[in-house]
Amino acid sequence: MTPNNYILVTANSATAVLTGTFHFLRLLQTHQDISALDITSRPRIRHRILAHWDNLDGSIERGYAGRSLWNWDELPNKIDARYHDYARACASIGINGTCLNNVNANAKSLTTEYLEKTAALADVFRPYGIRVYLSLAFSAPIRLGGSDTSDPRDPAVAAWWKQKVDEIYRLIPDFGGFQVKANSEGQPGPQDYGANHDDGANILADALAPYGGMLLWRAFVYDTSVDADRAKCANKEFVPLDGKFRSNVLVQTKNSPIDFQPREPFHPLFGAMKQTPLALELQITQEYLGQSKHLVYLGGMWKEILDSDTYAKGPGSTVARIVDGSLYDHSISCIIGVANTGSDRNWCGHHFSQANWYAFGRLAWDYGLSAEAIADEWIRMTWSNDPRVLDAIKTMMLGSWEACINYMTPLGLHHMMREHHHYGPDPGFNAAPRPDWNNVYYHRADAKGIGFDRSSAGSNAVSQYHSPLREQFDDINTCSEKFLLWFHHVPWDHRLQSGRTLWEELRHRYDVGIAFVEQMRNLWQSLQARLDPERHAHVSRRLEQQLENARLWREVCIKYFGRFELSK
Ligand code: GCW
Helix, strand or coil, X not given: CCCCXXXXXXCCCHXXXXXXXXXXXXXXXXXXXXXXXXXXXXXXXXXXXXXCCECCCCCECCCCCCCCCCCCCCCCCCCCHHHHHXXXXXXXXXXXXXXXXXXXXXXXXXXXXXXHHHHHHHHXXXXXXXXXXXXXCCCHHHHCCCCCCCCCCCHHXXXXXXXXXXXXXXXXXXXXXXXXXXXXXCCCCHHHHCCCHHXXXXXXXXXXXXXXXXEEEECCCCCCCCCCCHHHHHHHHHHHHCCCCCCCEEEEEECCCCCCCCCCCCCCCCCCCCCCCEEEEEECCCCCCCCCCCXXXXXXXXXXXXXXXCCECECCCEHHHHHCCCCCCCCCCEEEEECCCCCCCCCCXXXXXXXXXXXXXXXXXXXXXXXXXXXXXXXXXXXXXXXHHHHHHHHHHHHHHHHHHHHHCHHHCCCCECCCCCCCECCCCCCCCCHHHCCHHHHCCCCCEECCCCCCCCCCHHHHCCCCHHHHHHCCCCCCHHHHHHHCCEECCCECCCCCEHHHHHHHHHHHHHHHHHHHHHHHHHCHHHCCXXXXXXXXXXXXXHHHHHHHHHHHHHHHHHHHHHCC
């Protein structure tokens, strides 16, 4: 047989052959040379999960693409064709898990009736190599089991969970495990009984362990009695528990300390817990980044987080190496992205939001890929291989995240959005029931300056980072300007690297952000004849909305902050 007249896709499991086949299709679709293929690929992170914040009534918390894909009323009997399409799309980018229901969980999802529905979905997803996970309500023993407590130290509670888990595995033999939001934003949890996160996680982990199930325990906690600076709370609660969790528990940590803001520094829990594997939680759905109205490609944002050096074990201790388990030698690893899918015809509300679903999967598989390389693949497969189209769209995508930061929250500002729905600006908001739900709590603008002082002279959140980051962040002159107002209260006339004062620079950043949206709109217009009219028109309308909203951010923020600047 002469060499090179066949192409072999092989792997160590059926699912992996499927992944390899999709990789090959991607090479064809992106017009790569296939004459001398010699590719080996393995995922860097073992569990690559989409988390759906979908409610059982079909609504989606922070969903901007229509109703939930899961039609619970029709399950388990009716299997919608889109379940297969969804699984195929996920498998094509290496996603191997899906958590079906909202972390603000309804206990009902663990009833036998709903488990049978979940089992039907698991049957659809199995051939694609995708396991299902569920979010649970910690109060389920009370709500479903008739118990008067869900205290994790009560043997009857542990027994209830064990029999529930046994039931789940009878129906779904490859069930992935649970995701838990406990004692966070009003959700029930072990602290309701004076027990702690490890107690709660461990009884669930013990029930899952015989089946190889995994427990994702979220670290998104910010109890004001723990610390007055919300950014510090998770470390203060979780670091003392390091070493106390069972081996099948991962502490699931958002990429950043406050929430999924347009830009924040990485979460200091990465590098602070050595004995506990940490799952990285990213938000694909753009809750704080213009939702499905703004074109914002998140590849660069996630790369910035993954590539961040924590210095936990000296230089090179990146967040990625903590998440993949290599830094502290953990065999279990997980990355989880809050999904942006829904039942909209285009899946994600905005045609360009699909790029974020795609980028999540690709980075989860290989965080060494660049944001640009991922954008390149996606554009070719979604829009065109025409170089003019490719160049224009790539320019749009690659500049879009920085533009969003500039027109919403430049220089380290954060949490300035409108209450509840989180779309649009409201820097003066100060009427929430807790201080850290107010926007004035975060920017602290006054006649002297603006920004949250988290330096050693302020809340000392910098102390949660390792040297030399701690010192860099602590000093107003060495703190990266992208995080300046996140770590410092800066005088209005402080000079920045550009030579402009802070106030001048702020105004400049808003202008730059808006100018980029205008550029995106113009680039998109120039492609009209090269793209299909329907999708082109849809994106055009979205870009107009984005521009209008970006201008609103500038107008409202400059007017609001201008009052303080003038009074100085
Ligand atoms: O950012 C906040 C969101 C909530 C969400 C919460 C969380 C699911 O506004 O909608 O609740 O984060 O991550 O638990």
